Amino acid sequence: MAVACLLVPRFPLACELVERPDLRERPAVVTRPDGPLVWAASPAAERSGVVAGQRLREALVRCPLLAVIEARPARYQAVVEAILDALERVAPAVEPGPQGTAYADLRGLGGCYGSPEALAAALLGAAPRELGPRLGIAPSKFAALVAAHHAMPAETCVLNEEAVAPFLVRQPVELLQLPAETLRRLRLLGIETLGRLAALPRSAVAAQLGAEGGRAWDLARGEDREPLRPRPWHERVVERLAFAPPLASREAVLVAAEQALSRALRQPAVRGRAVRQVTLRVATERGGRWERTLTFREALCERARLWLVVKTALAEAQLPGMVSELELELSGLTAERGRQAALLSAHGRLQEQLEESLRQLKARYGHCPVGRVVEVEPWSRIPERRLALIDFDL
Amino acid sequence: MEPDPRTAAGAHRLRPLNEPVRLRRTEVETGAGGAPRAVVLRGRRHTVASVDETWRVDDEWWRSTAGGPLSRQYFRLVLEDGRAVTVYRDLVEGGWWMQRY
Numbered sequence: 478m479a480v481a482c483l484l485v486p487r488f489p490l491a492c493e494l495v496e497r498p499d500l501r502e503r504p505a506v507v508t509r510p511d512g513p514l515v516w517a518a519s520p521a522a523e524r525s526g527v528v529a530g531q532r533l534r535e536a537l538v539r540c541p542l543l544a545v546i547e548a549r550p551a552r553y554q555a556v557v558e559a560i561l562d563a564l565e566r567v568a569p570a571v572e573p574g575p576q577g578t579a580y581a582d583l584r585g586l587g588g589c590y591g592s593p594e595a596l597a598a599a600l601l602g603a604a605p606r607e608l609g610p611r612l613g614i615a616p617s618k619f620a621a622l623v624a625a626h627h628a629m630p631a632e633t634c635v636l637n638e639e640a641v642a643p644f645l646v647r648q649p650v651e652l653l654q655l656p657a658e659t660l661r662r663l664r665l666l667g668i669e670t671l672g673r674l675a676a677l678p679r680s681a682v683a684a685q686l687g688a689e690g691g692r693a694w695d696l697a698r699g700e701d702r703e704p705l706r707p708r709p710w711h712e713r714v715v716e717r718l719a720f721a722p723p724l725a726s727r728e729a730v731l732v733a734a735e736q737a738l739s740r741a742l743r744q745p746a747v748r749g750r751a752v753r754q755v756t757l758r759v760a761t762e763r764g765g766r767w768e769r770t771l772t773f774r775e776a777l778c779e780r781a782r783l784w785l786v787v788k789t790a791l792a793e794a795q796l797p798g799m800v801s802e803l804e805l806e807l808s809g810l811t812a813e814r815g816r817q818a819a820l821l822s823a824h825g826r827l828q829e830q831l832e833e834s835l836r837q838l839k840a841r842y843g844h845c846p847v848g849r850v851v852e853v854e855p856w857s858r859i860p861e862r863r864l865a866l867i868d869f870d871l
Numbered sequence: 872m873e874p875d876p877r878t879a880a881g882a883h884r885l886r887p888l889n890e891p892v893r894l895r896r897t898e899v900e901t902g903a904g905g906a907p908r909a910v911v912l913r914g915r916r917h918t919v920a921s922v923d924e925t926w927r928v929d930d931e932w933w934r935s936t937a938g939g940p941l942s943r944q945y946f947r948l949v950l951e952d953g954r955a956v957t958v959y960r961d962l963v964e965g966g967w968w969m970q971r972y
Contacts, residue, residue, distance in 0.1 A: 850888065858928050859941070860957055860970050866886040 480705060481581045481600050482613045482621035483564065484628075488577030490517040492553050493546050495607045496764060505544040508533055516548055530657055551758070551766040556608075561708065563603035567596075570707040572618075575654065578625075580618050582705045597633040606631060615641060617701035623648050641699040646672030653693045659686055671697035714807040716741040723762040723799035727792070730759075730800050734791055735784060737805040742780055746810065751776030753809025755787060757794075760804075765797030776811045835869060845869055891959070891968035899958070899967045907946055907958055910969070923947040923955070939963060 485491050489507040494500055504522035506515045513533040525540035537543055553576065561579055564571045570582035581600060590596040597612055604610035613624025615636040623645060628634035636644055648671045650663050662685070668674050674682065675697040683691040695701065716737040724730050734757070741747060753776045759767040769790050777783050787805070839845045848866040855863050894910070902908035906925065909918050924947040932940045942962040949955050957970040 848886070853885070858926060858945070859930070859943075860945075860972065861887050861889045861891060864888045866888055 479582065479584055479616050480614070480618050480621045481568070481583050481597075482574070482615075482618065482625040483560070483579045483581070483600060483604060484611045484613065484622065484625035485560075485577045485604060485608045486611070486626070487517040487519070488608075489548055489553055490519055490546070491577075491608045492549075492556050494519075495605070497546070500544050500546075503544055504540050504542060505546060506533075506536060507546045507548050510548040510550050549764075549766060551768040552764070554768075555758070555766070560604045564600065567599045567603060570705060572705050573708055574622070578622065580621065580705050582707070583614070593635070597635075601631060601633065617641070617699070618703060618705060619696045619701040620645070620699060623652050626652060645697060645699050646670065646675070650674060650693075650697075653696060655686075655689060655693060659689065662686070711808055712746065712810050714741050714744050714746050714810070715804060716744075716806075717802065717804045719802050720800060723801040725799050727796075730796070730803065731788060731791055733800075733803050734787055734805065737803060738784055738787055739780070741805055741807050742783070747807060751778035751811045752783065752807045753777075753811060754807070755783065756804075756806040756808065757787065757790060758802075758804040758806070759794075759796055759800050760802040761796070761798030762801040763798050767794060767796055769794065772809075776809065889970050889972060891970050894958070894967040894969050896967070905944070905960070907948060907967075910948070910950070910956070910958065912969075917950040917952065917954075919948045920951050920953075921949045923949055 490505065493507055494505075500519070502521065503519070504525055504527065505519045506522055506527060507517045508514065509516040515527060515529050515531045515533060515536050518527045518529055518531075518536070522536070522540055522543055525543075527536040527540050527543065533545065537545075557573065557576065561571055561573055564579055564581055568581035568583060568586060572580040574580055583596065586596055587593075590599060593614075597614065601610055601612050609630040611625045611628040611630060612633040613621040613626070613628055613636070614633060615621040615624050616638050620636055620641045624634040624636050626648075627644075650669060650671060651660060652671070653660075655663075663669070663674070666685075668677070674694060677694070679691060679694045682694045686693065718733050718737055720733065724733065752773070754770060754772045756768065756770045761767075771786055771790055773786070777786075835845055835847060838847065845868040847869040849869045850864055851867050853862060853865045857863050898911040899907050900909040906922050907919055909916055911917070924945075926945050928941055928943045928945065930941040934940055940963065943959040944962060945957060945959040947955065947957050955972065957972060959968050959970075960966070961968060
């Protein structure tokens with residue numbers, strides 16, 4: 478057994494239902510942040526004919542009592558990051574999948590947890606129980622994903638090498654995560670299970686569906702050679718402040734942010750290093766979230782310059798309510814301790830002084846005694862023709 | 872009376888760098904094949920540790936005025952003290968010249 482897949486089905490909806498448990502038994506959908514489309518639908522909504530990807534208007538026609546929840550992508554991403562961080566404390570190599578899934582490489586972990594059951598429990602514990610996580614363990618990523626779909630909430634489904642192919646035969650083609658149009662074509666062709674797809678010649682599937690069809694055929698037969706790609710580790714420094722009562726004025730938020738920045742810069746990991754990115758996250762008392770990532774063209778190590786950027790971002794921010802929590806993250810930490818400036822930089826007092834000096838010299842001697850080396854014929858085989866000295870002229 | 876401080880208008884001067892310096896006959900010792908094996912710089916003899924490169928230039932054959940046609944045999948030398956110099960033998964006049972690089 479090599480790969481585990483931790484799955485939270487209907488992830489955006491699962492995140493919302495944690496805070497709105499009253500909607501668990503009702504038909505409900507979460508709409509996509511980029512338009513009036515269904516992102517995730519509850520089982521009750523699906524029984525009424527509502528499916529993910531459907532237009533909201535059509536969904537409401539099919540289910541007039543549908544509860545519509547507006548998406549909060551920043552909230553979902555925060556939950557994803559928390560789950561991935563928790564998974565990395567169990568297994569060092571973790572790959573984030575499509576939202577709601579994560580893969581972990583289990584090689585070498587057998588001796589760390591005493592038993593496979595203990596390891597599975599540790600993996601399941603990475604996600605909050607209220608989200609209804611499921612775990613699949615199999616020799617490959619796709620097989621682990623299918624096993625996770627088959628598992629019950631808070632349970633594990635384990636497939637060994639020999640069991641993968643027979644298990645996949647009865648699984649629906651929707652698990653292949655193909656585009657909606659491709660799935661529609663497969664259904665029109667009467668191919669509804671992975672077994673029916675695998676029974677066709679590979680060349681025929683590839684001819685109909687292209688390269689993605691060929692890969693789907695391989696997966697349907699349990700042949701998944703895609704390696705697990707662990708997410709890169711980025712060194713980060715995070716400072717978090719909670720406020721009780723929540724902050725109502727922008728000035729108070731700015732004071733808090735400045736304090737968070739000062740504390741973050743004092744952390745040993747940042748000392749003597751420059752910062753390339755700052756992420757600000759704000760949570761309001763009613764569950765609203767705001768997030769902004771600021772990336773600098775060149776890494777900054779001066780506190781004053783960092784604060785200027787953070788202050789400007791917060792001053793212009795449209796915060797969704799009274800602030801109950803502020804988080805400031807410094808990332809992209811470099812090994813630079815300063816900046817190498819140019820001798821003749823285009824800006825600054827030094828440039829002005831130099832120009833003035835050259836003007837005076839030119840006036841005094843009738844020509845500029847300061848020269849500049851220029852390439853004339855760098856390719857020449859006659860050395861004295863390659864370079865020449867020219868009057869320095871700003 | 873102060874001279875007119877204003878400079879005359881005109882194109883920037885272009886001054887060549889790495890101008891060759893003529894060596895006296897006694898300042899170059901040649902070996903087999905005509906390659907230098909020692910040079911005398913500022914009164915001190917330096918043995919040539921290696922000849923990095925050698926090339927010949929024949930150019931500007933159309934010139935008949937000052938400067939004349941160009942015919943030189945170049946040697947890029949590394950001296951015993953690690954310095955790299957370029958010397959060439961003027962095949963028209965027969966003299967040796969040295970350049971810093």
